[in-house]
Amino acid sequence: MTMAETTMTAAKSDVNTETPILSVKDLVVRYTTGSKSYLDAVRGVSFDLYPGQSLALVGESGCGKTTLGLGLLRLLPRLGSVPSGSMTFVGKNNKPVDVLKLGTAALRRWRWEEAAIVFQGAMNSFNPVLRIGEQMADTMKAHLIDGHKPSKDEILDKSAEMLRAVRLEPKQVLPSYPHELSGGMRQRVLIAMSLLLDPRLLILDEPTTALDILTQRAIVDVLGELRERLGFTMIFITHDLALAAELADRVATMYAGRIIETGSVRDTFQNPRHPYTAGLINAVPPVTGDLPNLASIPGSPPSLATLPKGCAFRDRCSYAEDKCAEIDPELEMIESRLAGLSHTAACINWQQVHSPREVVTADA
Ligand SMILES: Nc1ncnc2c1ncn2[C@@H]1O[C@H](COP(=O)(O)OP(=O)(O)OP(=O)(O)O)[C@@H](O)[C@H]1O
Ligand SMILES: [Mg+2]
Incomplete structure:
Protein backbone atom coordinates (compact mmCIF):
# COMPACT_ATOMS: atom_id res chain seq x y z
CA MET A 1 0.00 0.00 0.00
CA THR A 2 1.42 3.42 -0.81
CA MET A 3 1.21 6.25 1.63
CA ALA A 4 -1.51 7.98 -0.43
CA GLU A 5 -3.76 4.91 -0.15
CA THR A 6 -3.01 4.67 3.55
CA THR A 7 -4.00 8.29 4.03
CA MET A 8 -7.35 7.60 2.42
CA THR A 9 -7.92 4.70 4.83
CA ALA A 10 -6.96 6.87 7.76
CA ALA A 11 -9.29 9.65 6.61
CA LYS A 12 -12.22 7.29 7.15
CA SER A 13 -11.70 7.50 10.91
CA ASP A 14 -14.43 9.34 12.72
CA VAL A 15 -12.79 12.56 13.85
CA ASN A 16 -14.86 14.99 15.88
CA THR A 17 -13.75 18.41 14.67
CA GLU A 18 -15.33 20.54 17.38
CA THR A 19 -13.36 20.38 20.62
CA PRO A 20 -9.86 19.01 20.99
CA ILE A 21 -9.56 16.16 23.47
CA LEU A 22 -6.11 17.46 24.33
CA SER A 23 -4.80 20.96 23.93
CA VAL A 24 -1.12 21.48 24.69
CA LYS A 25 0.31 25.00 24.82
CA ASP A 26 3.96 26.04 25.04
CA LEU A 27 4.89 22.97 27.05
CA VAL A 28 8.42 22.89 28.45
CA VAL A 29 9.84 19.75 30.08
CA ARG A 30 13.08 20.18 31.99
CA TYR A 31 15.60 17.74 33.42
CA THR A 32 17.77 18.97 36.27
CA THR A 33 21.30 17.83 35.48
CA GLY A 34 23.24 19.37 38.40
CA SER A 35 22.85 21.82 41.27
CA LYS A 36 22.71 24.75 38.86
CA SER A 37 22.28 23.11 35.50
CA TYR A 38 19.34 21.78 33.53
CA LEU A 39 18.34 20.94 30.00
CA ASP A 40 14.98 21.46 28.35
CA ALA A 41 14.20 18.26 26.45
CA VAL A 42 10.84 19.68 25.31
CA ARG A 43 11.15 23.36 24.39
CA GLY A 44 7.72 24.92 23.99
CA VAL A 45 5.50 22.38 22.25
CA SER A 46 1.92 23.24 21.28
CA PHE A 47 -0.68 21.12 19.51
CA ASP A 48 -4.38 20.25 19.56
CA LEU A 49 -5.50 16.66 19.28
CA TYR A 50 -9.09 15.88 18.29
CA PRO A 51 -11.17 12.89 19.44
CA GLY A 52 -10.48 9.82 17.33
CA GLN A 53 -7.31 11.25 15.82
CA SER A 54 -4.01 9.40 15.67
CA LEU A 55 -0.88 11.54 15.87
CA ALA A 56 2.56 10.12 15.07
CA LEU A 57 5.50 11.79 16.79
CA VAL A 58 8.60 11.16 14.70
CA GLY A 59 12.23 12.22 14.93
CA GLU A 60 15.75 11.01 15.68
CA SER A 61 16.85 9.43 18.92
CA GLY A 62 17.13 12.00 21.70
CA CYS A 63 14.82 14.62 20.17
CA GLY A 64 12.42 14.46 23.12
CA LYS A 65 9.61 12.13 21.96
CA THR A 66 9.54 9.98 25.12
CA THR A 67 9.98 13.03 27.32
CA LEU A 68 6.96 14.66 25.68
CA GLY A 69 4.90 11.46 26.08
CA LEU A 70 5.85 11.12 29.75
CA GLY A 71 5.27 14.84 30.33
CA LEU A 72 1.76 14.57 28.86
CA LEU A 73 0.91 11.89 31.43
CA ARG A 74 2.90 13.58 34.20
CA LEU A 75 5.03 10.49 34.57
CA LEU A 76 8.42 12.19 34.45
CA PRO A 77 11.34 10.80 36.43
CA ARG A 78 12.29 12.52 39.69
CA LEU A 79 14.58 15.11 38.08
CA GLY A 80 12.05 15.97 35.38
CA SER A 81 9.61 18.87 35.72
CA VAL A 82 7.26 21.04 33.70
CA PRO A 83 8.29 24.64 34.44
CA SER A 84 5.79 26.19 32.03
CA GLY A 85 3.00 25.48 29.59
CA SER A 86 -0.50 24.05 29.86
CA MET A 87 -2.35 20.85 28.99
CA THR A 88 -6.14 20.83 28.83
CA PHE A 89 -7.86 17.48 28.53
CA VAL A 90 -11.55 16.87 27.88
CA GLY A 91 -12.53 13.69 29.70
CA LYS A 92 -15.40 11.21 29.45
CA ASN A 93 -17.69 13.66 31.28
CA ASN A 94 -16.93 16.30 28.62
CA LYS A 95 -15.49 18.70 31.20
CA PRO A 96 -12.06 20.16 30.49
CA VAL A 97 -9.41 19.55 33.15
CA ASP A 98 -6.06 21.26 33.52
CA VAL A 99 -3.81 18.21 33.73
CA LEU A 100 -0.95 20.16 35.32
CA LYS A 101 -3.23 21.14 38.23
CA LEU A 102 -4.53 17.63 39.08
CA GLY A 103 -3.68 16.53 42.64
CA THR A 104 -2.10 13.14 43.37
CA ALA A 105 -5.36 11.18 43.85
CA ALA A 106 -7.11 12.77 40.87
CA LEU A 107 -4.04 12.22 38.72
CA ARG A 108 -3.93 8.54 39.65
CA ARG A 109 -7.55 8.15 38.57
CA TRP A 110 -7.04 10.23 35.44
CA ARG A 111 -4.24 7.94 34.31
CA TRP A 112 -5.67 4.63 33.10
CA GLU A 113 -9.30 5.89 33.18
CA GLU A 114 -8.75 8.82 30.81
CA ALA A 115 -5.23 8.48 29.45
CA ALA A 116 -2.79 5.56 29.39
CA ILE A 117 0.69 4.92 28.05
CA VAL A 118 2.50 1.84 26.76
CA PHE A 119 6.11 2.58 27.63
CA GLN A 120 9.16 2.33 25.41
CA GLY A 121 11.12 -0.78 26.36
CA ALA A 122 7.85 -2.09 27.69
CA MET A 123 9.23 -5.39 28.94
CA PRO A 199 -9.07 5.52 28.31
CA ARG A 200 -9.92 8.21 25.78
CA LEU A 201 -6.23 8.78 25.00
CA LEU A 202 -3.59 6.12 24.45
CA ILE A 203 0.10 6.96 24.06
CA LEU A 204 2.30 4.23 22.58
CA ASP A 205 6.05 4.77 22.74
CA GLU A 206 7.88 2.72 20.09
CA PRO A 207 5.51 -0.25 20.54
CA THR A 208 7.10 -2.32 17.78
CA THR A 209 10.77 -1.35 17.87
CA ALA A 210 12.28 -4.46 19.49
CA LEU A 211 10.11 -6.90 17.53
CA ASP A 212 10.73 -8.89 14.35
CA ILE A 213 8.95 -7.78 11.20
CA LEU A 214 6.08 -10.30 11.33
CA THR A 215 5.39 -9.58 14.99
CA GLN A 216 5.49 -5.86 14.18
CA ARG A 217 2.92 -6.47 11.48
CA ALA A 218 0.64 -8.29 13.96
CA ILE A 219 0.87 -5.43 16.49
CA VAL A 220 0.11 -2.84 13.82
CA ASP A 221 -2.94 -4.83 12.69
CA VAL A 222 -4.15 -5.21 16.29
CA LEU A 223 -3.78 -1.48 16.90
CA GLY A 224 -5.71 -0.66 13.73
CA GLU A 225 -8.54 -3.00 14.77
CA LEU A 226 -8.65 -1.68 18.32
CA ARG A 227 -8.83 1.90 17.16
CA GLU A 228 -11.67 1.12 14.80
CA ARG A 229 -13.56 -0.77 17.53
CA LEU A 230 -12.90 1.42 20.57
CA GLY A 231 -12.41 4.81 18.92
CA PHE A 232 -9.70 6.05 21.27
CA THR A 233 -7.40 8.93 20.40
CA MET A 234 -3.79 7.94 19.95
CA ILE A 235 -0.30 9.38 20.09
CA PHE A 236 2.09 6.99 18.44
CA ILE A 237 5.81 7.60 19.01
CA THR A 238 8.13 6.07 16.45
CA HIS A 239 11.13 6.70 14.28
CA ASP A 240 9.71 4.40 11.61
CA LEU A 241 8.10 6.69 9.04
CA ALA A 242 6.31 3.84 7.25
CA LEU A 243 4.58 2.87 10.50
CA ALA A 244 3.69 6.49 11.13
CA ALA A 245 2.17 6.69 7.64
CA GLU A 246 0.17 3.57 8.27
CA LEU A 247 -1.15 4.20 11.77
CA ALA A 248 -1.53 7.96 11.91
CA ASP A 249 -3.81 10.63 10.49
CA ARG A 250 -1.33 13.25 11.46
CA VAL A 251 2.43 13.58 11.88
CA ALA A 252 4.49 15.88 14.07
CA THR A 253 8.24 15.89 13.42
CA MET A 254 10.35 16.71 16.46
CA TYR A 255 13.86 18.08 16.41
CA ALA A 256 15.89 19.12 19.48
CA GLY A 257 12.84 19.31 21.73
CA ARG A 258 10.50 21.18 19.39
CA ILE A 259 7.84 20.25 16.87
CA ILE A 260 9.30 21.64 13.65
CA GLU A 261 6.65 20.41 11.22
CA THR A 262 3.13 19.09 11.55
CA GLY A 263 0.35 18.18 9.18
CA SER A 264 -1.72 15.34 7.80
CA VAL A 265 0.20 12.22 6.80
CA ARG A 266 -0.37 13.11 3.16
CA ASP A 267 0.77 16.76 3.38
CA THR A 268 3.78 15.96 5.52
CA PHE A 269 5.13 12.97 3.63
CA GLN A 270 4.26 14.03 0.08
CA ASN A 271 5.17 17.65 0.49
CA PRO A 272 7.44 18.16 3.50
CA ARG A 273 8.32 21.80 4.09
CA HIS A 274 10.97 21.49 6.75
CA PRO A 275 14.39 20.37 5.48
CA TYR A 276 14.66 17.97 8.44
CA THR A 277 11.41 16.12 7.61
CA ALA A 278 12.50 16.00 3.95
CA GLY A 279 15.85 14.57 5.11
CA LEU A 280 14.15 11.89 7.21
CA ILE A 281 12.03 10.84 4.23
CA ASN A 282 15.04 10.71 1.93
CA ALA A 283 16.85 8.48 4.42
CA VAL A 284 14.18 5.75 4.29
CA PRO A 285 15.32 2.89 2.04
CA PRO A 286 12.94 2.56 -0.93
CA VAL A 287 11.16 -0.78 -1.39
CA THR A 288 11.62 -0.38 -5.12
CA GLY A 289 14.09 1.91 -6.89
CA ASP A 290 17.77 2.62 -6.58
CA LEU A 291 19.53 2.49 -3.27
CA PRO A 292 21.91 5.28 -4.37
CA ASN A 293 18.92 7.66 -4.01
CA LEU A 294 19.25 7.20 -0.28
CA ALA A 295 20.67 10.22 1.49
CA SER A 296 21.45 10.44 5.16
CA ILE A 297 21.30 13.72 7.04
CA PRO A 298 24.86 14.94 7.67
CA GLY A 299 26.05 15.51 11.23
CA SER A 300 24.19 14.76 14.42
CA PRO A 301 21.64 16.61 16.59
CA PRO A 302 23.02 19.36 18.85
CA SER A 303 23.32 18.85 22.60
CA LEU A 304 20.16 20.10 24.32
CA ALA A 305 22.30 21.36 27.20
CA THR A 306 24.20 23.83 24.99
CA LEU A 307 21.89 24.79 22.15
CA PRO A 308 23.21 27.57 19.94
CA LYS A 309 21.15 30.67 19.12
CA GLY A 310 18.97 30.43 16.02
CA CYS A 311 17.60 27.35 14.32
CA ALA A 312 18.81 24.14 16.00
CA PHE A 313 18.96 22.33 12.64
CA ARG A 314 21.01 24.90 10.74
CA ASP A 315 24.41 23.17 10.99
CA ARG A 316 22.99 20.13 9.18
CA CYS A 317 20.80 22.04 6.74
CA SER A 318 21.58 22.59 3.05
CA TYR A 319 19.08 25.49 2.96
CA ALA A 320 20.69 27.36 5.85
CA GLU A 321 21.68 31.00 5.42
CA ASP A 322 23.11 33.67 7.75
CA LYS A 323 19.67 34.58 9.10
CA CYS A 324 19.23 31.04 10.44
CA ALA A 325 21.90 31.71 13.07
CA GLU A 326 19.73 34.52 14.45
CA ILE A 327 16.15 33.28 14.10
CA ASP A 328 14.65 30.19 15.72
CA PRO A 329 11.49 30.13 13.60
CA GLU A 330 8.00 29.47 14.96
CA LEU A 331 5.68 27.05 13.16
CA GLU A 332 4.30 28.92 10.15
CA MET A 333 0.99 28.07 8.45
CA ILE A 334 1.49 26.49 5.04
CA GLU A 335 -1.91 24.98 4.32
CA SER A 336 -4.93 25.53 6.56
CA ARG A 337 -7.09 22.46 7.23
CA LEU A 338 -9.75 21.31 9.71
CA ALA A 339 -9.29 19.46 13.04
CA GLY A 340 -5.69 20.30 13.72
CA LEU A 341 -4.62 18.89 10.36
CA SER A 342 -3.16 22.19 9.14
CA HIS A 343 0.27 21.91 7.61
CA THR A 344 2.84 24.03 9.47
CA ALA A 345 6.63 24.16 9.39
CA ALA A 346 9.26 26.06 11.36
CA CYS A 347 11.68 27.09 8.59
CA ILE A 348 12.23 30.47 7.01
CA ASN A 349 13.01 28.74 3.70
CA TRP A 350 10.05 26.36 3.64
CA GLN A 351 9.06 27.51 0.16
CA GLN A 352 12.32 26.21 -1.29
CA VAL A 353 12.23 22.74 0.29
CA HIS A 354 11.94 20.07 -2.42
CA SER A 355 9.43 17.25 -2.29
CA PRO A 356 11.31 14.01 -1.82
CA ARG A 357 10.08 10.67 -3.06
CA GLU A 358 7.01 9.12 -1.48
CA VAL A 359 7.23 7.05 1.71
CA VAL A 360 6.05 3.51 1.11
CA THR A 361 4.35 1.75 4.00
CA ALA A 362 5.64 -1.46 5.56
CA ASP A 363 3.30 -3.83 3.73
CA ALA A 364 3.88 -2.46 0.21
N1 LIG B 1 16.24 11.40 33.23
C1 LIG B 1 16.90 12.22 32.42
N2 LIG B 1 17.78 13.14 32.91
C2 LIG B 1 18.44 13.99 32.08
N3 LIG B 1 18.28 14.03 30.74
C3 LIG B 1 17.44 13.15 30.20
C4 LIG B 1 16.69 12.19 30.99
N4 LIG B 1 15.92 11.46 30.15
C5 LIG B 1 16.17 11.93 28.91
N5 LIG B 1 17.06 12.93 28.94
C6 LIG B 1 17.56 13.71 27.80
O1 LIG B 1 16.45 14.29 27.17
C7 LIG B 1 16.60 14.27 25.76
C8 LIG B 1 15.39 13.62 25.13
O2 LIG B 1 15.34 12.25 25.48
P1 LIG B 1 14.12 11.32 25.08
O3 LIG B 1 14.33 10.01 25.73
O4 LIG B 1 12.85 12.03 25.35
O5 LIG B 1 14.31 11.19 23.49
P2 LIG B 1 13.59 10.25 22.42
O6 LIG B 1 13.22 11.13 21.28
O7 LIG B 1 12.50 9.50 23.09
O8 LIG B 1 14.76 9.27 21.96
P3 LIG B 1 14.71 7.72 21.50
O9 LIG B 1 14.23 7.73 20.06
O10 LIG B 1 16.12 7.28 21.63
O11 LIG B 1 13.77 6.98 22.41
C9 LIG B 1 17.90 13.52 25.48
O12 LIG B 1 18.90 14.50 25.25
C10 LIG B 1 18.18 12.79 26.75
O13 LIG B 1 19.54 12.63 26.97
MG1 LIG C 1 12.18 7.50 23.38
Missing part, protein backbone atom coordinates in the same frame (compact mmCIF):
# COMPACT_ATOMS: atom_id res chain seq x y z
CA ASN A 124 10.35 -3.53 32.07
CA SER A 125 6.74 -2.55 32.78
CA PHE A 126 5.90 -6.02 34.10
CA ASN A 127 6.42 -7.31 37.60
CA PRO A 128 8.39 -10.50 36.87
CA VAL A 129 7.01 -12.41 39.88
CA LEU A 130 3.30 -11.83 39.24
CA ARG A 131 1.14 -13.75 36.77
CA ILE A 132 -0.40 -11.68 33.97
CA GLY A 133 -3.89 -12.17 35.43
CA GLU A 134 -2.76 -10.73 38.77
CA GLN A 135 -1.12 -7.74 37.10
CA MET A 136 -4.25 -6.98 35.11
CA ALA A 137 -6.39 -7.35 38.25
CA ASP A 138 -4.13 -5.00 40.23
CA THR A 139 -4.54 -2.34 37.56
CA MET A 140 -8.32 -2.58 37.69
CA LYS A 141 -8.70 -2.90 41.47
CA ALA A 142 -7.30 0.57 42.01
CA HIS A 143 -10.15 2.14 40.00
CA LEU A 144 -13.91 2.42 39.98
CA ILE A 145 -15.84 1.08 37.01
CA ASP A 146 -19.26 2.70 36.44
CA GLY A 147 -18.96 4.16 39.94
CA HIS A 148 -18.21 0.91 41.83
CA LYS A 149 -15.24 -1.27 42.71
CA PRO A 150 -15.12 -4.05 40.12
CA SER A 151 -15.88 -7.57 41.38
CA LYS A 152 -13.55 -10.54 40.76
CA ASP A 153 -15.80 -11.72 37.92
CA GLU A 154 -15.91 -8.30 36.30
CA ILE A 155 -12.13 -8.07 36.47
CA LEU A 156 -11.73 -11.50 34.94
CA ASP A 157 -14.29 -10.81 32.20
CA LYS A 158 -12.74 -7.48 31.25
CA SER A 159 -9.19 -8.90 31.30
CA ALA A 160 -10.24 -11.79 29.06
CA GLU A 161 -12.13 -9.46 26.73
CA MET A 162 -9.13 -7.18 26.27
CA LEU A 163 -6.74 -10.11 25.77
CA ARG A 164 -9.02 -11.51 23.07
CA ALA A 165 -9.13 -8.03 21.50
CA VAL A 166 -5.34 -8.18 21.05
CA ARG A 167 -5.68 -11.74 19.65
CA LEU A 168 -4.40 -13.60 22.71
CA GLU A 169 -5.99 -16.62 24.34
CA PRO A 170 -6.95 -15.63 27.94
CA LYS A 171 -6.81 -19.22 29.25
CA GLN A 172 -3.17 -19.43 28.20
CA VAL A 173 -2.06 -15.91 29.05
CA LEU A 174 -3.80 -15.05 32.36
CA PRO A 175 -1.98 -17.76 34.40
CA SER A 176 1.41 -17.11 32.73
CA TYR A 177 4.37 -15.22 34.12
CA PRO A 178 5.79 -12.50 31.84
CA HIS A 179 8.94 -14.54 31.02
CA GLU A 180 6.78 -17.38 29.70
CA LEU A 181 5.45 -15.19 26.87
CA SER A 182 7.21 -14.11 23.67
CA GLY A 183 8.15 -10.45 23.14
CA GLY A 184 5.23 -9.91 20.78
CA MET A 185 2.78 -11.48 23.23
CA ARG A 186 4.06 -9.32 26.07
CA GLN A 187 3.68 -6.21 23.95
CA ARG A 188 0.10 -7.21 23.17
CA VAL A 189 -0.62 -7.84 26.87
CA LEU A 190 0.62 -4.32 27.64
CA ILE A 191 -1.67 -2.86 25.00
CA ALA A 192 -4.57 -4.88 26.46
CA MET A 193 -3.69 -3.65 29.97
CA SER A 194 -3.50 -0.03 28.87
CA LEU A 195 -7.06 -0.28 27.53
CA LEU A 196 -8.62 -2.03 30.57
CA LEU A 197 -10.23 1.17 31.85
CA ASP A 198 -11.31 2.44 28.43
